[in-house]
Amino acid sequence: MKALRLVLVLASILCIRPADAWAADAPSGDFESAVKALNGDSYDDKIAAIEALGALADGRAAPVLQAMLDGHLAALPDQSLVISENGAYRDALTGAILNDVKADDLSDITINNRVRGVLDGVLGQLSLKSPDPDARRKAAQAMADRRTPGAAEVLRAMLAGETDASVRSTVEAALGTLDLLSPDRSRRLAAIAILAGSSDPNVKGQLERLQDGEKDPELRKAADKAIASITFRLTLINVGANLFQGLSLGSVLLLAAIGLAITFGVMGVINMAHGEMIMLGAYTAYVVQEAFVAWLPPTVIGLYLVVAVPIAFLATGLVGIALERGLIRFLYGRPLETLLSTWGISLILQQVVRSIFGAPNKEVANPAWMTGGVDMTGGFTLTWNRLVIILFCLAVLGILAAVLRYSRFGLQMRAVAQNRPMAAAMGIRTGRVDALTFGLGSGIAGIAGVALSQIGNVSPNLGQGYIVDSFMVVVFGGVGSLWGTLLGATSLGVVNKLLEPYAGAMLGKILVLVFIILFIQKRPRGLFALKGRSIEG
């Protein structure tokens, strides 16, 4: 929330508001007469006035022209012009707010398509000189896209005076696409050289079109090379995009599987209700969100997710402890019975949630700071929610590893897992450690549920979708090894997404499943198998 406010403040500072532009210079004679002429009798007069305004290179011209384009410019009976802004009126010359204007007195300044075209061009040229680099970049791009005659010359002139590196590269690329059509052979050659550095599929299309009409062998060869290098870069971007999606899927798998790596990996308990712990976590997020909507001011709604994480951990952790004390402890050493009875628990939990919340999906909204994303080149977007989840799951894994390695509880947990009678002999209360370990695993599943509520549907069946996957990850990575789980989840995610473009989503998944079945034949204990006697237990 703080970050958001900061962004708003920064934006208001950076933004050059119209009033500031007016205040910058005092009205000069040329500007005044040109603005007055905008209300000319014929469209030709108006066009002349617009072009005159553009030539003045006056900072005050842009808002007036923009208002004209938007149909917000009007004339008072005394021929002075006003700009209407949401029901208020400003003097077009001075920018002063006028209070005594009546809407009935105004006559609109009409424009037609020809005038609109000229306005577009002049506004574009004006924004080429805008102090905001972003506006300059956009204007250069728009100019190249529109192919206005003479645009190449304007851009070339602009390039000479441009210092901002990112604007320069955009302008160069824009100029390149224009120069491709230039009758001058050396211009075309230079343009191809510049465009070879692009990674835009549109540019590739333009080069291909050029090649169809081009006779000059040297140019053709250059274009060939440029197309090849663009294709190569696009492939790289594509692979990068797939890799990111694979990592994102891997992080989802990892989140679903970390809790299982504790309960199944460390304790050896087959918890088929693990998916339902994830589901309970997701519903906790939903409940916290509803509580925020109901009782807290809307400004803090974005924080609900942060609050939901510890609450979900505690809630599902407690459910886990109750489950361990009430049921699972009677079944230690009987894995198949554990499997069946926890499956029973999962059915009951599903029905409990369905009875309380109803069967339809619940809406869990992304908070504002998780929506949107960063646009990368080649039409590939890094979305915030995926990025946050990748970082979040790494954080969870790191904290868990630290707890296991450095805390007293972690030490006791490992001791009990390795040799229960010896741990008991050393005074560790093994029953308590069991309960807490199971609670920890379940709590982490709950946290995973909060994260997964951000990218999928929240319904009573949510957990069912993850149970096969998460067991696969744990078995593939190696039971009892956190790093195995990390590697297992990421590699399965990445392989799945890399297969997808060739095999389709469904077949890709099937291939991964078949691969796992075959892999387990070779290494029945997973990638990172524990060595020694404990594995036979």
Place this chain on the structure above:
Amino acid sequence: MRSFATRFLLTDDRRFWRGFALAGALFLVAVPLLNLLPGEGSALHLPNYMIPLLGKYLCYALLALALDLVWGYAGVLSLGHGAFFALGGYAMGMYLMREIGTRGVYGNPLLPDFMVFLAWKDLPWYWTGFEHFPFAALMIVAAPSILALVFGWLAFRSRITGVYLSIITQVMTYALMLAFFRNEMGFGGNNGLTDFKDILGFDLASPATKLGLYVATVVALGLSLLLCRFVVASKLGRVMMAMRDAEGRVRFLGYSVTATKLFAFVLSAALAGLAGALYVPQVGIINPSEFSPANSIEVAIWVAVGGRGTLVGAILGALAVNAAKTWLTDAVPEAWLFFLGGLFIVVTILLPDGLMGLIKRLRQTKAAPEAAVEKKHA
């Protein structure tokens, strides 16, 4: 040397044969007679809709029997038996689809409706031959058996046991479910195979055909039960049980654990396929949801409820749980999952030997005073 009948049919187990004859009389004689003889309004009349329903339960019972053979005797808990069931069902469904002929919505003599809808020109190669019932009947048993053979060989050879095996059988059925959901597979995708018209020329909609299918199911179940009893009473069956209880020791004694498990697994898969094939014409549809892992896990609870390692118990468990399901989902729909979930917990914690264990315990407490009296006299 015991006689042939004693060895293969275990005729000296009087109690079993009494029950078997009783159940046979009930399902083969009483049910059809009650359906056919009394008039519509009579209190004793068994309505027509009950016949396919009972047939469905008996198919489930056959599936449970198949699972009990591998789980109860060979110690292999397969959570993917639904896959074998569904494969048998699909093989039957393919035959029934070809039987429709030109009576489909599009009237194509060669292609089933969904293929015409997908604008396919030719029948895929794996559909050839399914217009002949004997070939389909062969595939009903062969398709699940081959899958079980390949999968089992891979799994048992590398000594995947216990929970790991349960998980990868689940992965197997999950992968098959995803595969059958794809339209490109040529098995009707999401909708599966349905709109069947007749089987071997008999109209599937007529009550007589339904009764015939029901009777066929009863006979199949009875014969399968005898076959399983024969297997578990044989020397091979003893090796299976020994393997279940101490796999390492059996291996050291020189028996091939892989081959024994594989035999049990393949036989069980074939029986599951048979159950699926009998199921499809009675319910009128087969679709990929039959492959879902949840279905396969449910079969395990039928066996556990009845008592695993008893064969008869698996059948009783399947019938009891499914009857309860039909009744509960109708009477109190929300309660069904609570009941099923509770059953999983209660049975594993309080009734590890299931209904059969309960019966045995009751009989023992009844017999115990008499035994004590006899001892005193002796």
